[in-house]
Amino acid sequence: MTGRKRKNTKYVMGLDVGTTKVCAIIGQQDDDGSLSVLGVGSTPSLGLKKGIVIDIDQTVESIQKAVQKASNIAGVEMHDLVVGIAGGHIQCHNSRASVEIVNPSRGVTRSDIVRVNSRAKALAMPVDREILHSIPQEYVTDSGSVKNPKGQVTTKLEVNVHIVTAAVTSVQNLMRCVKQAGYNTNGILLESIASSEAILHEEEKELGVLLIDLGGGTTDIAIFSRGHIRYSGVIPLGGDNITNDIAYILKISLFDAENVKKKYGCAMASLARPEEIFTVTKVVNDKKETVKRQELADIIDARLEEIFHLVRERINATSVHDKFYAGVVITGGSALIEGIAELGEKVFECPCRVGIPHGLKGMTSVVSSPIYATGIGLMRHGFTDALNQPPNGNGLYDWIQKNLLRLLSFFK
Ligand SMILES: Nc1ncnc2c1ncn2[C@@H]1O[C@H](COP(=O)(O)OP(=O)(O)OP(=O)(O)O)[C@@H](O)[C@H]1O
Ligand SMILES: [Mg+2]
Structure with missing residues (x-):
């Protein structure tokens, strides 16, 4: 730790283990409550397919590289992190439950709130899902x-x-990667929420x-x-399919x-002029050929x-x-495709914008990109961890049981 700032609870690291890149972001909460980005480390992701870990060793290596880069820039050594999860195994639904209040005149207590929430999530869950x-x-x-009742x-x-x-195995594989890389998972969050x-x-x-x-x-x-999440889902298609x-x-x-897409790509042919062309090299005969940007736009569109229709x-x-x-707000690396908001407006028939992280200090020129939306959200979540905090009251037993089981699974 020589020459490094000391470990401090005010630092939080978000880890976005994506299909194309693994990205670690270290942030600090300042005395006025604002968040500053201190370090960003991004490295190509080689061990994931469609959001799911398929190669533990490769993923461990990518995590270590990304975290080390972020740590070097931040000058902070981190051990704990909040990691994101996605993939086609994620499912969601809304549930409702109610409880009688034994002593209505005393008002709803914290334990009533815990009781109704526990009831809402008391579902018949297959053993392979959590x-x-x-x-x-x-x-x-x-x-x-x-x-707030x-x-x-x-x-x-009543509560909605x-x-x-998520599939238990997918969650465990992700957490295993983080552990093998040498870090502790302090929280796990659905990437779209992040x-x-x-x-x-x-x-x-x-x-x-x-x-x-x-x-x-x-x-x-x-x-x-009305301020709350109503639906979440994952479609196993993305920018790689465009490439x-x-x-x-x-x-x-x-x-x-991939290069052509990033350099000349746009989401609608009408956004490119007929005279705009570029050169490509054919794989079969190594010959160069010119392609109209409008033709590329048609493929992307x-x-x-x-x-969007899915x-x-x-x-x-x-x-x-x-x-x-x-x-509609579009984010993620593919939101960098020119004209994506216009295409979104056409398909969804409503206003559409590209979402970039906001409300941050430090390294803003780096992280003001839709590519960092998930990583920044995970880091931010570390400071306001409401979803993964152990609840007080009856829920504490559930929390200990769930997390202990998770911990024990590493030693199986
Ligand atoms: N300038 C750009 N123009 C077009 N596409 C881009 C650009 N930059 C990145 N992309 C695309 O964004 C995608 C990667 O986005 P992102 O980093 O959000 O994915 P990820 O988080 O690694 O993956 P996932 O969330 O699907 O697991 C790639 O398909 C890449 O080609
Ligand atoms: Mg992502």
Whole structure:
């Protein structure tokens, strides 16, 4: 630790283990409560497919590299982190439960709130799945819907919760990677929730907003309205599919396709001029050929429209499909494609913007990119960890049991 700042509880690290990159972000909470980014370390991710760990050793190596880079820049040695999770195994649903209040005149107590929440998440869960988050949306008392029922006089307390479940093996593999890399998992958070904490404004969550995190291997979606998450889901398609399409149609290498996409790509042919052209090298005969930017836009447009229509299909099946009055916010690395917001507006028929992390100090020129939305959200979550805190009261037993089981699984 020579020459380094001492470990301090005011530092938090977010770790985004994505399909294309692993990114560690170290932040510090200043005395006035504001957050400063002290270090960012990003390295290519080689051990994941569609958001799921498929190679532990490669993932461990990427985590170590990313954390070391971030630590060197920050001058802080970190041991604990908040890690993000995604992948097609993630499922969500809304649940409702109610309890009688034994002594209504005394008002709702903390233990009543714990009791109703425990009941809402007491689900028949297959052995291969676990509850990742159980997020209270709103409480209902005799006088109607309330955000915080504590102290309210009522005979009955109801709660609506958003429950996110994950495959036990996927969670354990991710945590195993973090542990083998030499770090402690202090919290685990659904990536779309993490991104939302970095890029959405409270007013958007209140009015209703659809968040789309277009990464490399997955597209994570979440709907917020009246301040709370209403739907979350993961579609196993992303920017890598666009790169594959470009390589296949233009008959060029994946490496060239990725570069061409980043350099000349746009989401709609109407945004490119007919005279805009670029040169590619064909894989078969190594010959150079010119391609119109509009042709490239057509390839990208087709795949993006497919992804957006899949998003629409998913949300049309929910009860909140028409509740995003604040529009759509697109983030993740693929949100850097020129014209993506315009395409989003066309498909979703509402206002659409690209979401970048906001409200931060330090390294803003680096992290003001949709690529860092998840990492920043995870770091931010570390300071306001509401979802993974051990609840007081009856829930403490559940928390200890769940986390002890997780810990023991490493030694099996
Ligand atoms: N300038 C750019 N233009 C277009 N696409 C880009 C650009 N920069 C990055 N991308 C694409 O963004 C994708 C990676 O995004 P991101 O870093 O958010 O993914 P990830 O978090 O690693 O993956 P996932 O969230 O799917 O597990 C890749 O497909 C990459 O090609
Ligand atoms: Mg991601």
